[in-house]
Amino acid sequence: MGVARLTRRSGLIARAVWDSKYSPRPLLTTQSLVARSKIALSPHHTKPFSTSPSLSCARHQSTSGEPPSIAEPPAKPKNQTQTDIPGADPADRYAAGLRLNKEWAAQTARNQPELFPTLASGQTPQILWIGCSDSRCPETTFLGLQPGDVFVHRNIANILHPGDLSSNAVIEYAVQYLRVNHVVVCGHTCCGGVSAAMGNKNLGILDPWLFPLRQLRERNLELLQSMPAEEASSKLAELNVREGLNIVKQKSVVLNAIRDRGLQLHGLVYDVGSGVLSELDTQDSEEVIRARLTAFQTE
Ligand SMILES: [Zn+2]
Numbered sequence: 001m002g003v004a005r006l007t008r009r010s011g012l013i014a015r016a017v018w019d020s021k022y023s024p025r026p027l028l029t030t031q032s033l034v035a036r037s038k039i040a041l042s043p044h045h046t047k048p049f050s051t052s053p054s055l056s057c058a059r060h061q062s063t064s065g066e067p068p069s070i071a072e073p074p075a076k077p078k079n080q081t082q083t084d085i086p087g088a089d090p091a092d093r094y095a096a097g098l099r100l101n102k103e104w105a106a107q108t109a110r111n112q113p114e115l116f117p118t119l120a121s122g123q124t125p126q127i128l129w130i131g132c133s134d135s136r137c138p139e140t141t142f143l144g145l146q147p148g149d150v151f152v153h154r155n156i157a158n159i160l161h162p163g164d165l166s167s168n169a170v171i172e173y174a175v176q177y178l179r180v181n182h183v184v185v186c187g188h189t190c191c192g193g194v195s196a197a198m199g200n201k202n203l204g205i206l207d208p209w210l211f212p213l214r215q216l217r218e219r220n221l222e223l224l225q226s227m228p229a230e231e232a233s234s235k236l237a238e239l240n241v242r243e244g245l246n247i248v249k250q251k252s253v254v255l256n257a258i259r260d261r262g263l264q265l266h267g268l269v270y271d272v273g274s275g276v277l278s279e280l281d282t283q284d285s286e287e288v289i290r291a292r293l294t295a296f297q298t299e
Contacts, residue, residue: 115146125151128174130167130244131186132158132193136272139186151178157193157237158185159212160244171248175257181264183254185244186277187237188270194237198229213240234269238280241267245282252298 089095109116125148129139133154140150153170160167174180187194196203197213216239217224224232245267248254257263267280284292 115148119148123148123151123178125149125174125178126181127151128171128178128180128183129153129186130158130160130171130184130248131270132156132188132191134188134191134272136190137186137188137270142270142275142277151180156206156209157191157197157213157240158187158244159193159209159240160185160247161212162247162250168251171251172253175251175253175263179257179261181262182266183248183263184266184268185241185248186268186270187241187244188272189234189237190272191233191237194233194240198224198233198236212243216240216243238269241269241280242282249284249292250296252296255293255297256299 105116127145127150129150129152131137131139131152131154133156137154139152139154140146143150151170151174153167155167171183175183193206193210194213196206197210197217203210213236216236220236220239224235227235245265248265254263254265258265265282267282269278269280270276271278
């Protein structure tokens with residue numbers, strides 16, 4: 001058997017083992033997430049989750065056929081909604097946003113007169129959301145929720161570095177002081193950071209940031225190489241969510257909140273091409289849980 005054939009075969013075996021062990025949970029529906037989280041979703045979010053993150057970034061692909069990388073942002077669409085501010089660039093989304101904010105604030109105050117006074121008195125979000133900075137992934141919007149519902153930490157490719165001061169402060173504040181009931185780590189399809197880590201260009205300061213993604217690529221090389229490029233990127237995004245959740249679970253403040261008040265953790269992948277969330281099966285074995293508690297729980 002030639003080397004190429006052997007490599008291909010071992011890649012297929014690695015993929016089959018992975019799929020049987022870690023495939024995105026197909027049976028969880030939006031309803032089950034609602035039941036878990038007691039989050040009221042808007043009607044357009046009531047259809048079941050897809051069986052796996054769909055691979056619908058094809059329309060965003062560059063002419064080279066590769067998913068758009070963070071190093072090569074796609075050209076901006078020309079047909080943006082126009083603003084009617086006199087003298088303003090009709091395609092300027094900042095000017096449009098300022099105008100739309102006034103309309104939104106007035107309309108929200110009319111429709112929900114209690115909302116802004118309530119928000120002004122404090123926040124009691126149920127959810128800590130850790131996601132990607134990508135402009136296509138506005139969590140409160142695609143969850144159909146409102147200001148005050150979601151406490152958020154977003155960065156490029158939703159990467160959690162164990163020693164990162166910013167994400168650690170957000171997690172500790174949300175869990176210990178805001179006492180959120182759910183912690184979500186959410187990746188997404190068509191992620192520029194993931195695509196960059198699947199390539200081999202020097203990206204300067206982004207390289208140390210993307211380092212954990214390259215480590216995941218290294219550890220799962222055979223599996224990823226057995227897949228078409230776009231599917232491999234989605235798989236790496238999923239692996240990154242699992243890794244991020246593991247890091248969250250290694251924080252003592254989180255372990256204590258799970259023990260003391262049933263804090264729930266979730267891993268999600270958002271499909272940019274359809275707007276649909278898929279929930280990953282992130283259950284750990286008793287052996288893994290025991291080892292984690294032994295190594296990481298402190299009082
Ligand atoms: Zn992203």
